[in-house]
Amino acid sequence: MSEIVDKPRSFQEIILRLMTYWASKGCAVLQPYDMEVGAGTFHPATTLRSLGSTPWAAAYVQPSRRPTDGRYGENPNRLQHYYQYQVLIKPSPPDLQELYLGSLKAIGIDTDLHDIRFVEDDWESPTLGAWGLGWEVWCDGMEVSQFTYFQQVGGHDCKPVSGELTYGLERLAMYVLGIDHVMDMPFNDPDAPIALTYGDVFKQTEEEYSRHNFDAANTEKLLTEFERAEAECHALLSEPADDPKTGKRIIMAHPAYDQCIKASHLFNLLDARGVISVTERQAYIGRVRALAKACADAFVQTEAGGFTAEAAE
Amino acid sequence: MPDLLIELFSEEIPARMQKRASEDLKKLITDGLVEAGLTYASAGAFATPRRLALSVEGLLAESPTTVEERKGPRVDAPEKALEGFLRGAGVSKDDLEIRDEKKGQVYFAKITKPGRPAAEIISEVLEKNVRNFPWPKSMRWGSGSLKWVRPLHSILCILSAEDGVEVVPVDIDGITSGNTAFGHRFMSPVTFTVNSFDDYAAKLKKNYVVLDPAERADHIWHDATNQAFAQGLEVVEDKGLLAEVAGLVEWPVVLMGDIGADFLELPPEVLQTSMKEHQKFFSVKNPKTGRIEKFVTVANRETADHGATILAGNQKVLSARLSDAKFFWENDIRTVERHGLEAMSAPLANVTFHNKLGSQGARISRIATLAAQLAPVVGADAKEATLAAKVAKADLSSEMVYEFPELQGIMGRYYAKKAGLSDAVADACRDHYSPLGPSDDVPTEAVSVSVALADKLDTLTGFWAIDEKPTGSKDPFALRRAALGVIRLLITNDVRVSLSRFFDTQLLAHKIAVADENDGVIDTLKEILDEIAEHGVFGAALEAISDKLDENSVDAVNAAAGDLPSASADLLSFFHDRLKVFLRDQGVRHDVIDACLAMPSSDDITLLVKRATALQAMLDTEDGTNLIQGFKRANNILTQAEEKDGVEYSFGADIKFAETEEEKALFAALDAAEAKISPAMADENFTDAMAAMAEMRPAVDAFFEAVQVNADNDIVRRNRLNLLGRIRDICLSVADLTKIES
Known part of the structure; x- marks a missing residue:
């Protein structure tokens, strides 16, 4: 077995190595979803594809936004926009832990020198109506990944169970590269003719979005958009399954789910603007969860969700 | 007699579940075997992060016919x-x-x-219990439907006897049993076969797995204390953390590292909490300075660089964490030094305590008022008690407590000192939550006691006012604990106070808080509140102002606070129930408490406890027990006679009608007892009163032995009944002994 022991030199090299590694393990390497999401889990390649019986294996980077974590690019570890690396395999293979440890070696973590531990951490997403059991993975006391066996998504039991891996890329890369402040991290190769740091790419946007998220985002508009997305989601799902134009059975689970994603992000923005009280908060989360559940209900009625005409009879 | 070895090998089992799981495995399997007729000599169960193991020795080879x-x-x-x-x-x-x-x-x-071979039985018992194992949380994985705490990978199940080893065949959803075990995930990723428990434990150790959690914990503690000792330091003991850490490693390697110099000025509690909660580090203290200077982390492996990389990594994570803590600490101190602790408390006005009980801010001002009222009772300065109550919860809006809620109170004390407040106030910030558990220390400093009592009484009366009392096992607001806290505060500090009055005051304060502001009744309620201070209880206070009120106002008061007397009585009986539980643990019987509850001032907990412990002590003596028999006999005879004659025999008996020596002796004994009991009772010296009562026993016994109460001569009979009446009166003056069960 040949192991990659040389250290990566940049943020992007770590991403590239993860891509190569998971591709070599049979995953479809997808691209980020083209919408604003709070975490890689929201990508339909995870949320929807973890439902139903159809096998699935995908890996992708997902830019994620947490408006409340904005620190104007000054905090060494906190960002309102960051990258998650996400792997989802259904059914979860028996050697998923070994596969995961292989990915750490691929990015230059020598497991003979480091202390890797699986520490209990159960996952629950109230907005997705989802939960699973697993661990946070520690490398020398540092949390480098989340490892979860999905048990339920959108209120549906996951049968079979998907294994989900989430890497917080900035934190992991800072650790591997030995960087103390995220903005100092080399984004491309430090010896490249035009060497760029993470700060060169993102410092200004962190400032802009921090100001926007905390002070400028128009809350009235956000509230209206939330309502609109919610209504649109329900409207799409209430359309009949059979498309009158093509005569085909086409349930619009994904377009409806886009509206659910939108509502979820709008809620996060409203939360960052501090206009949602503690009691209202629960109600908003409940509304997003209702959307996620409705989308999950719809998805399992589609082919990708494991629906077959015979089974329905 | 064969020995059985079972190992269930899985992905990492949460540390907090391992101990219970190994105990359950042992109980369920051995119970199942015994039920099927397979008795055994001894059994032991073990857990590591990746395995549950059970060894059963001296098992029958087959069940008896x-x-x-x-x-x-x-x-x-x-x-x-x-x-x-x-x-x-x-x-x-x-x-x-x-x-x-x-x-x-x-x-x-x-x-x-006919008997069945052990293997057949074991196979059934094991499969049944793997399928139904009582994990607190379990999960499915892959395409299967089997549930385990995390994916189950392999089952080792062997019976070893002198003539050889056999694998007990088990197949659970495709996981078939064998005789192989796995080494350490990283240090020895190999499999090996085993033929007995001893062989198993030895080979595991050779492959870097210490099977016994107690051995791992011992090793960690021993190594950590040795390393600390070598540098003149000591490890801060934490048994819970030790057990948890022992459940996170199969091959513990203790590493000691430095806390950056930048962080050494942080309060030790902050260092300790941050290191423990986030990283499961032990704190290492310098006994000379009391400061925490180093940490101990426990890795799960040895490395070629002797842990240098691991330690450096851990140190880096710690620095990031402590930078956060330091940032919070400095911000908080800046706030209190510039604006004072009350300013830190201000945002609590906007924090909801409970949606029916208003904000934390409103709660704090109620507690402050109550603490001032309680101050003279507990010997505190009212102004200081008020101030302490006002700032005691200020740290709830500090950045540090937001990050580490478990530091509430502890940070309050530091911040109070930084704000230049007195030690008494600072201590009250820390101690007013106490006592929490039944074995917690009880505050004794007067200011702390007044705030601690006020805090708990406000909580209890609040939930009684909105009728959200504990039911069955449900007690989400820990009200039982709060009541026990009040009881212990009162007893420990020998505080004499009539609780009902404070219940009424505080229940009414809650009613005022929830009443509609536009409603005219508020002013009346406030007036009653002032009257309670004068007259003691709600009823009397309402009476005192009722002639000033028109009929509508009386109705309005009744609508707003009419349920107050019953809520107050109910809360008192809740306290009495808690007291029974508390005193039962101290060896005081429930009927003894009932006997004391029937006496006046039962809302004075300290008095109640004194009476009850004295009575219990008397009942623990032979004289005491016999006296109760005598009292009961006297009481029975009297009750029957009184029922028959339609009179009460409570007039003084006259010695001139006494016919026998025993009768006369009883007169003398009663006189002697009364002479001692009255002053003792006036002094609330129940021990002496009870002792004097017990001294009557020989005379009472002798009387019943020799004298027939229902004499033919009616005058003699009445006199004797009245004499019994004296026994009853004396006994009942101390406690209601009719409640004592024989």
Whole structure:
């Protein structure tokens, strides 16, 4: 077995190595979803594809936004926009832990020198109506990944169970590269003719979005958009399954789910603007969860969700 | 006699579940074996992050053959009855025995159940219990439907005897049993076969797995304390953390590292909490300075660089964490130094305590008022108590407590000192939450006591005012704990106070808080509140102002606070129930407490406890027990006579009608007892009063031995009954002894 022991030199090299590694393990390497999401889990390649019986294996980077974590690019570890690396395999293979440890070696973590531990951490997403059991993975006391066996998504039991891996890329890369402040991290190769740091790419946007998220985002508009997305989601799902134009059975689970994603992000923005009280908060989360559940209900009625005409009879 | 070894090998089991799981495994499997007839000599269970193991020694090789005799129908019963019996018993007619019974000849069957080999039984018992294992949370994985705490990978199950080893065949959803075990995930990722428990434990160790959690914990503690000792330091003991850390590693390697110099000025509690909660580090203290200077982390492996990389990584994570803590600490101090602690408390006005009980801010001002009222009772300065109550919860809006909620109170004390407040106030910030658990220390400093009592009484009366009391096992607001806290505060500090009055005040304060501001009743309620201070209880206060009120106002008051007296009484009885539980643990019987509850001032907990402990002490003596018998006898005779005669025998008996020596002696004994009891009771010296009462015993016993109460002469009879009446009066003056069970 040949192991990659040389250290990566940049943020992007770590991403590239993860891509190569998971591709070599049979995953479809997808691209980020083209919408604003709070975490890689929201990508339909995870949320929807973890439902139903159809096998699935995908890996992708997902830019994620947490408006409340904005620190104007000054905090060494906190960002309102960051990258998650996400792997989802259904059914979860028996050697998923070994596969995961292989990915750490691929990015230059020598497991003979480091202390890797699986520490209990159960996952629950109230907005997705989802939960699973697993661990946070520690490398020398540092949390480098989340490892979860999905048990339920959108209120549906996951049968079979998907294994989900989430890497917080900035934190992991800072650790591997030995960087103390995220903005100092080399984004491309430090010896490249035009060497760029993470700060060169993102410092200004962190400032802009921090100001926007905390002070400028128009809350009235956000509230209206939330309502609109919610209504649109329900409207799409209430359309009949059979498309009158093509005569085909086409349930619009994904377009409806886009509206659910939108509502979820709008809620996060409203939360960052501090206009949602503690009691209202629960109600908003409940509304997003209702959307996620409705989308999950719809998805399992589609082919990708494991629906077959015979089974329905 | 073979030995059984089982190992269930899985992905990482949460540390907090391991101990219970190994105990459950042992109990469930051994119970199952015994139930099937397989007895054993001894058993032991173990857990590591990746395995549960059970060793059963001296197991029977097969279950014993059993013979059961079953009675059938009579010989002359219809054929159908006999057929049914044969079917049920699984025997043929030729096997039956006929016996003569009283009612005629009856068939008997002998059913022999042959013994079964151990392996067969083990296989069934193991499969059943793996499928139904009581994990607090379990999960499915892959395409299967089996549930385990995390994916189950392999089952080792062997029976070893002198003549060899056999694998007990088990197949649970495709996981088949074998005789192989796995080494350490990183240090020895190999499999090996084992042939006995000793072989298993030894080979595990060779492959970097310490099976026994106690051995891992011992090793960690021993190594950590040695390393600290070598540098003149000591490890801060934390048994819970030790057990948890021992559950996170199969091959513990203790590493000690430095806390950056930048962080050494942080309060030790902050260092300790941050290191423990986030990273499961032990704190290492310098005994000379009391400062925390180093940490101990426990890795799960040895490395070629002797842990240098691991330690450096951990140190880096710690620095990031402590930078956060330091940032919070400095911000908080800046706030209190510039604006004072009350300013830090201000945002609590906008924090909801409970949606029916208003904000934390409103709660704090109620507590402050109550603390001032309680101050003279507990010997505190009212102004200081008020100030302490106002700032005691300020740290709830500090950045540090937001990050580490478990530091509430502790940070308050630091911040109070930084704000230049007195030690008494600072201590109250820390101690007013106490006592939490039943074995927690109880505050004794007067200011702390007043705030601690006020805090708990406000919480209790609040939830009583909105009728959200604990039911069954549900006590989401820990009200039982709060009541026990009040009880312990009162007893420990010998505080004499009538609780009902404070219940009424505070219940009314809650009613005022929830009443509609535009409603005219508020002013009236406030007036009543002032009157309670004068007159003691709600009823009397309402009476005192009722002539000032028109009929509508009385109705309005009743609507707003009419349920107050019953809520107050109910809360007192809740306290009495808690007190019973508390005193039962101290050896005081519930009927003893009932006997004392029937006496006046039962809302004075300290008095109640003194009376009850004195009574229990008396009952623990022979004289005491016998006196109770004498009292009961006297009481029974009196009750019957009083019922029959329609009078109460409570007039003084006269010694001149006494006929016997025993009678006269009883007069003397009662006189002597009364002479001692009255002053003792006036002093609330229950011990002496009870002792004096117990001294009456020989005279009472002798009286009943020799004297017939119901004499023919009516004057003598009445006199004797009145004499018994004196016994009753004396006894009842101390406690209601009719409540004592024999």
